[in-house]
Amino acid sequence: MSDALNNALGPAGCLTGTDVPAGTAMDASRSGRTLPRALLRPASVAQVAKALAICQAQGLTVVPQGGLTGLAGGAQPGPGDVALSLDRFAGIEAIDADALTMTLRAGTILQHAQEAASAVGLHFPVDLGARGSARIGGIIATNAGGLRVIRDGMTRDNLLGLEVVLADGTVLNGLSGMVKNNTGYDLRHLFAGSEGTLGVITRAVFRLRPAPAPQATVLAALPDFAAVLRLLTRARALPGLSAFEAMWQDYFDFSAGLLGARPFPHSPPVSVLLEADESPAVMDLLEGALTDGTLTDALIAQSQAQALAFWDIREGLAIDDALPGLINLDVSIPMAQLDTYARAARAGVLARFPGAHVSFFGHVADSNLHVALALPQGADADATHEAEAIAYDLVRDFGGSVSAEHGIGTLKRDWLGHTRSPAEIAAMKAIKAALDPHGQMNPGKVLGEG
Amino acid sequence: MSDALNNALGPAGCLTGTDVPAGTAMDASRSGRTLPRALLRPASVAQVAKALAICQAQGLTVVPQGGLTGLAGGAQPGPGDVALSLDRFAGIEAIDADALTMTLRAGTILQHAQEAASAVGLHFPVDLGARGSARIGGIIATNAGGLRVIRDGMTRDNLLGLEVVLADGTVLNGLSGMVKNNTGYDLRHLFAGSEGTLGVITRAVFRLRPAPAPQATVLAALPDFAAVLRLLTRARALPGLSAFEAMWQDYFDFSAGLLGARPFPHSPPVSVLLEADESPAVMDLLEGALTDGTLTDALIAQSQAQALAFWDIREGLAIDDALPGLINLDVSIPMAQLDTYARAARAGVLARFPGAHVSFFGHVADSNLHVALALPQGADADATHEAEAIAYDLVRDFGGSVSAEHGIGTLKRDWLGHTRSPAEIAAMKAIKAALDPHGQMNPGKVLGEG
Numbered sequence: 085m086s087d088a089l090n091n092a093l094g095p096a097g098c099l100t101g102t103d104v105p106a107g108t109a110m111d112a113s114r115s116g117r118t119l120p121r122a123l124l125r126p127a128s129v130a131q132v133a134k135a136l137a138i139c140q141a142q143g144l145t146v147v148p149q150g151g152l153t154g155l156a157g158g159a160q161p162g163p164g165d166v167a168l169s170l171d172r173f174a175g176i177e178a179i180d181a182d183a184l185t186m187t188l189r190a191g192t193i194l195q196h197a198q199e200a201a202s203a204v205g206l207h208f209p210v211d212l213g214a215r216g217s218a219r220i221g222g223i224i225a226t227n228a229g230g231l232r233v234i235r236d237g238m239t240r241d242n243l244l245g246l247e248v249v250l251a252d253g254t255v256l257n258g259l260s261g262m263v264k265n266n267t268g269y270d271l272r273h274l275f276a277g278s279e280g281t282l283g284v285i286t287r288a289v290f291r292l293r294p295a296p297a298p299q300a301t302v303l304a305a306l307p308d309f310a311a312v313l314r315l316l317t318r319a320r321a322l323p324g325l326s327a328f329e330a331m332w333q334d335y336f337d338f339s340a341g342l343l344g345a346r347p348f349p350h351s352p353p354v355s356v357l358l359e360a361d362e363s364p365a366v367m368d369l370l371e372g373a374l375t376d377g378t379l380t381d382a383l384i385a386q387s388q389a390q391a392l393a394f395w396d397i398r399e400g401l402a403i404d405d406a407l408p409g410l411i412n413l414d415v416s417i418p419m420a421q422l423d424t425y426a427r428a429a430r431a432g433v434l435a436r437f438p439g440a441h442v443s444f445f446g447h448v449a450d451s452n453l454h455v456a457l458a459l460p461q462g463a464d465a466d467a468t469h470e471a472e473a474i475a476y477d478l479v480r481d482f483g484g485s486v487s488a489e490h491g492i493g494t495l496k497r498d499w500l501g502h503t504r505s506p507a508e509i510a511a512m513k514a515i516k517a518a519l520d521p522h523g524q525m526n527p528g529k530v531l532g533e534g
Numbered sequence: 535m536s537d538a539l540n541n542a543l544g545p546a547g548c549l550t551g552t553d554v555p556a557g558t559a560m561d562a563s564r565s566g567r568t569l570p571r572a573l574l575r576p577a578s579v580a581q582v583a584k585a586l587a588i589c590q591a592q593g594l595t596v597v598p599q600g601g602l603t604g605l606a607g608g609a610q611p612g613p614g615d616v617a618l619s620l621d622r623f624a625g626i627e628a629i630d631a632d633a634l635t636m637t638l639r640a641g642t643i644l645q646h647a648q649e650a651a652s653a654v655g656l657h658f659p660v661d662l663g664a665r666g667s668a669r670i671g672g673i674i675a676t677n678a679g680g681l682r683v684i685r686d687g688m689t690r691d692n693l694l695g696l697e698v699v700l701a702d703g704t705v706l707n708g709l710s711g712m713v714k715n716n717t718g719y720d721l722r723h724l725f726a727g728s729e730g731t732l733g734v735i736t737r738a739v740f741r742l743r744p745a746p747a748p749q750a751t752v753l754a755a756l757p758d759f760a761a762v763l764r765l766l767t768r769a770r771a772l773p774g775l776s777a778f779e780a781m782w783q784d785y786f787d788f789s790a791g792l793l794g795a796r797p798f799p800h801s802p803p804v805s806v807l808l809e810a811d812e813s814p815a816v817m818d819l820l821e822g823a824l825t826d827g828t829l830t831d832a833l834i835a836q837s838q839a840q841a842l843a844f845w846d847i848r849e850g851l852a853i854d855d856a857l858p859g860l861i862n863l864d865v866s867i868p869m870a871q872l873d874t875y876a877r878a879a880r881a882g883v884l885a886r887f888p889g890a891h892v893s894f895f896g897h898v899a900d901s902n903l904h905v906a907l908a909l910p911q912g913a914d915a916d917a918t919h920e921a922e923a924i925a926y927d928l929v930r931d932f933g934g935s936v937s938a939e940h941g942i943g944t945l946k947r948d949w950l951g952h953t954r955s956p957a958e959i960a961a962m963k964a965i966k967a968a969l970d971p972h973g974q975m976n977p978g979k980v981l982g983e984g
Contacts, residue, residue: 264938273723488714518968
């Protein structure tokens, strides 16, 4: 690696050769095969700026890496890329308990941010399964969603300020963190979700929230999808509704069966896992819905252990092991069409791939559907691509989104045009060219080459 | 005007000469003096696209106009500008009561959107005093705030989809309205708040919300600003907190005095107008706060009329008439510093302009402070600018924002650099050049000339 980078970052800040960790080749999709030619680990904003400026001068392309928990290949190096991690630039810089804000460094692990908020009686409003390794910079760069979007919003909805270093080393300091700031273009929202293609996120200001009340966890059985929408309309009036997760029968039976769980005497056509603040309103809602047939059964968790057991079914804890080739598609579909889409996608995949596993679950209140898809043994990459195409072509036809949460990275580039128009993609490329004219930042990701 | 525009838009769609309404010269700041050389009134997205393409071919610059209720001059024509209004492209296109979304045209008047949501038992989540004339396109272009930001967020926070026509007539259709859509750059948030400098907003998808519960309205007296912050921390736990408005003593006494109102036996150092869902929690909070001295007095409105009387004081209904030269600054200040800022700004203005009126009120929960400022009679424009500079220089020193809600337009351009760094402004200009390379859209606004 270049002497300039070594000098700027020091020996611990510029790893090359056999010092580059093997894990830097891949994110959680485990599809990466290329090691970066170096791993840069700047320990300050000034070092990030210096490192990027040197890379620009030397024509080096840069892939920013966070906790490598992404699922779309967005943090996986391409040939010749230098990786840049902020694992040495982590920590909480400030908490303002009056304004309910936290200023923190991009290398901070999500769980540490959550713990710091809890320590002052507040709530960090982003949560995901990978909380123990995902870093704040990557969470912002992918606009992560997660488990409580219905209550807390997506990452960008909780982002009050952002500091970013552009490819030429220019530092954009947008850390004032004012809730209201109508002073020109909102750069914060441009970088959130840009997957490292416009710059390196270095620090952020997040909105904190009051600590949530204790939650009631309900597992409900419903006769059909129309009942799910009726239940949702009523559930929205519950104080603190924080989860509304539907499982179609195929998914519920498969996941519960693997876990040896049988919460209901009869397998329900659809089940819903619902959480809201503990209050009499929860019981009132259930009683009314059981009376008018919106629900056929409902279980209220009597303990934390039982609540977790309900979640285990939803999370499909046993499915990964049972279906090694599992693909988890993450799409948005107009809400009223979710069930129609599920039927069409199931039929389409099974017609082409008899014996495939295909089942459905998702954050219905956000119109976010997951498709669990596993082809019969022996299916190759082309077959996988073909099965995905069946599901994604239908997403396009239904006017949905091919990526609700996970981003585009490299793995969904083929389907970006299913959701975004040629004019939108051209506008994105114009913005990319304006902020990163040399194409230095995470080349090939999201928008493809050139 | 050009034959091409006449042909594209028809006689009612292209007004020139004496047909151009006098009102098109100015927004609610009443500072505009230039009539547009024509008023274009396209009646469809295709007509907007055609009109902009013709303007580009003929080198005409375009100022988009909504309801002309803005306060920063952003919709006021510059010399030679053609104005473009969507008053003929109005109306609700769709409401999805399951997904809680509304698709509507940019020319729709806010109140009509509110009424359409109410008609199906839902709530349109933007409200402002100018609801009877403000149009949706302008509301998005300025990222309007308004009366219920603490509960409902700013305009952008409720915007699920956006359709925009670029200067060359390209239509960016981002109307899918998916809550979750991580497929490349978020163009929606780039256009929201861009004040017409990047394109013409034609349609949008808004999030609707369940109809709010009946509100309790409280007017509370507090001993000092520290008590305001204590009260806010507790009030955040109230179900449905929808307003938390503070009035400093100078403002409260002046406004209440003009109205002949005297709600408290003694004038309080700070008063707070608070609204939340009617619930026992409101009374519990007040009792606790009165007991521990956070409050010295509290009035709960016993009727709608009494609630409105409280709001009349906050709105300063009588102040405009009493102080004809009134300027209303709209700034954000880090929350804990609000009172310190108010003291410094008051002292600074009065030191330079003895006899000036300067008083403070605002949406404290959003860190948003209004400064009511009126110089002694006979003060000229230079004096006004000097007084503003005193207040805005302090905003910069406190790390706040010179425009919380109203935008930059032309009237705040001099102070954009107080809140945004040269690097941020350069990035904005690069984005502007990428999307509007000929500088056709609303020239001179926000970023200044060139």
